[in-house]
Amino acid sequence: MGSIDDYVALVNQYIDKDLTDGLPVIPPTRESVAAMIAASGHEPGYVLGPQPPFGKGPILVKDVAVNAVLAGCLPEYMPVLTTTIEAIMTQTPRWLATTAAVAPLTVINGPIRKQLNVNAGTNVFGSVGFRANMTIGRAMRLCFLNLYGARSGLYDRATMGTPHKIGWVIGEDEEDSPWGSLQSDRGLTDSDNSVTVMIAHHPIEVNHLDGRTPEQILGAMADALSIVVSFNTAYRKGAAAGEADVLADGTEREKFERKGLKAVLFLAGDHRHHIARAGWSKDDIRSYVRLHAGRRAGDFRALGYTGLKLVDEQAPDDTWVELFDSPDAIDIVCAGGMGAHSAVSRVRWSVTRAIPDPVGA
């Protein structure tokens, strides 16, 4: 190998050819790519997802491996990375192209957090200094850029976008959860490893230093979720052509279904302990937030959100419109440090996938 200058020149080639996120990368070698593939537990040609609209072919492990090296991942991160890529690419790649300001959030559960030193505590959303959080998120974004074609202006048409596109990977602080982990809500056990991938909006901070009761804390969270613009994302879509509701006066109205907005509550240290001390369960939390997340129809109609048919046009302005279909739309994640600064995010889509043990690991 030559000098630092040679190395920098090679890095600049990757950047200049538009193969990076704009930041310096680790140039791959045959050995480093092979090490990534070996650590994944898959064959190099294993298909993680179908050919995307701007992709050259199906998403293969060997190509994810190249991007993992570029991102600065360690080989042991590969099972997490391939599981999240497979989850997104097989189910909802269109969310990578939306005009909305969303990004994939990856929540890691299980013993793998400690093995990889994934941050779940203080400064969890800004896990600067934690190689696992930073480089797994970065590798995901490089895969979206290089294998999916989600380049700004090309297929990523987000009007504003969000800084979370650079990477948004967190662990859950399972050890400090009064109620068990997110993955246990999905039927997995504490010895399993999993990722929950959510297409999420930017977190809204719910700082409530004076809040002591579940009602106060969760009421503030419900309020934070119920901003007028949330009612834009909960719109109803048309059902199959030809279906109609028949109204009381006999007229027909085109049938709509609720789109199904979700949310995630990030409960900070102080808040989760206040809520647990009051004897509340996760189900209690979900039910309360669901009951209180909503708005008067007049509030969003006055601002022009009338075309989205959340509520009948004839209904009075003080009609209460709920934001979520059911308590099941709301997930709870115990993360972040101590303090009274929780957060909430609107979520458009979510899936949990177990991380398989690499063969021979």
Next chain:
Amino acid sequence: MTEFFDPTGGVDTIEELSPAPRLVSVEGKRVGLLDNSKTNADKFLTIVGEILARDFAVGEVTMVPKNALSKPAPPEVLDKLAEVADLVVVGIGDCGSCSTCCVHDGIELEKRGIPAVAVCTEAFVPGLKALAGMRNMPGYTFAVVPHPLGVLFDDELRERAELAAPQVVSIVQAG
């Protein structure tokens, strides 16, 4: 010199596909309207169909809803259009994901031998041209109208339709 790795994957692509053969004339030809159920897509497409009948003497016009918002059209929908139409107007592409799917659906119809013009807004043109290349049909042409589209009131929607309909005709006709 250290080997350079391509992180964009895939194999080098294959042959370039041509769009479907052009029509000698749209006169008397059956028109299909592929509605992706974006706001006012059906209204806009209906007006385009009316203008094609009024000014270009097309034959029967059939609206076919896609029922797959922001996804590629299912094969049954493409089959239906192949049955009822000699040319198709695909709409509307006034957002990121829907414009991509309109062009994708248009190309899929062209591969089945049916000229199909996606109507998209100018905001998304560069990406859509690149998409056509990635889909191996760089010669695919679509209609472009000013942005926005679906949110417009009736008079402006009609103005956009008056811009789109002649483009549809010049794109599907030979010569």
